[in-house]
Amino acid sequence: MTLAARLPFTFGVSQFTTQPWTFDEDVERYARLGVDTIEVVEAKLDDVRHAEQMESIAAAGLAISGVQPAVRTFFASRMMPRPTNLKDRVAALRGSIERLARFAPGRPFITNTGAHPGGDTAEAMRMVGDALGELAHVAADHGVTLALEPLNPTSVNVESAIWTIDQALEVIDRADSPHVGLCLDYWNIWQNADVAAQIARAAGRILTVQASDWRTPRSFADRIVPGDGAIPLGPLIAATRAAGFEGAYVVEIFSLDVADSLYDQDLEAVIGRSRDGLAAAWTASVQA
Incomplete structure (x- = not known):
């Protein structure tokens, strides 16, 4: 597959989308396939070569849209069950910022709440808001931001304590920092009640978008x-654009434990199809 024609928006791909590839393969192939930005997944980095790998992104002509820290939830979750202690998880996230921020200035480090062990959503929102407020000082010192992501209801009490944009905004308000904003993942929020109005309420606080x-x-x-x-x-992109977001639209796909897993298919073709699908949705958003 060859380099595609320029799109009217910034096209990004998360390294979760190409989980079977190595970090180095991601960088080389994304650049060749016409991807503009890469969402870095810290877990794919080599501990010894991480600086060289991060520097290779710009050398390949790619920008960074955001970073997925190795430990990105404040409470334990199915994907990241350890460490179990909130203090240790905050320390791990702080370590990720200190390690990688210099390679991604101005970019968001993506977080979500994790699953409160007792299912107490209200307490989880308070505790995560306070922890985000604490980490916001670290983010500010290192020239980056923190983006809180509400997850789909299928993940409640498994990966997340929150599932709506409005809940995320309440947590962000509690953090009380210009360095904390929203990660808007359409797969997670498209079923929210009156979703366009919720996106409108997030105006000025959307730091990254995933599709x-x-x-x-x-x-x-x-x-x-x-x-x-x-x-x-199309309508979701229209609402996001109306809310003032001008950043990258990042394809983030997880595909495991299904007979037709995209991870078992031609991932270069998956990127090409994703690009075409987003381009069609962008056109629909302009016409909406």
Whole structure:
């Protein structure tokens, strides 16, 4: 597959989308496939070569849209069960910022709440808001931001304590820092009640946007290519643009434990199809 024509928006890909590839393969292939920005997944970095790998991104002509820290939840979650102590998890996130911020100036480090061990959503929102407020000073000192992501209700009490944009904004308000904002993942929030109004209320606080598409999940990780499912991406992009967001639209796909896993398919073709799907949704957003 060759370099594609320029799009009217910034096209990004998360390294979660190409989980079977190595970090180095991601960088080389994204650049060749016409991807503009990369969402870095810290877990894919080599501990010894991480500085060289991060520097290779700019050398390949890619920008960084955001960073997914190795430990990105404040409470334990299915994907990241350890450490179990909140203090240790905050320390791990702080370490990720200190390690990687110099390679991604001005970019968001993406977080979510994790699953409160007792299912206490109210307490989780208070505790995460306070922890984000504490980490905001670290982010400010290192020239980056923190983006809180509400997850889909399928992840409640498994990966997350919150599932709506409004809940995330309440936590962000509690953090009380210009260095804390929202990660808007369409797969997670498209079923929110009055979602366009919620996106409008997030105006000025959307730090990164992620896209994939929805079918009724067959597993814990079953997302599909943008444009292949039920999510009304055009109207969501229109609402996001109306809220003032001008950053990258990042394809983030998880595809595990399903018979037709995208991870078992031609991932270069998956990127190309995702690009085309987002381009069609962008056109629809202009016409909305």
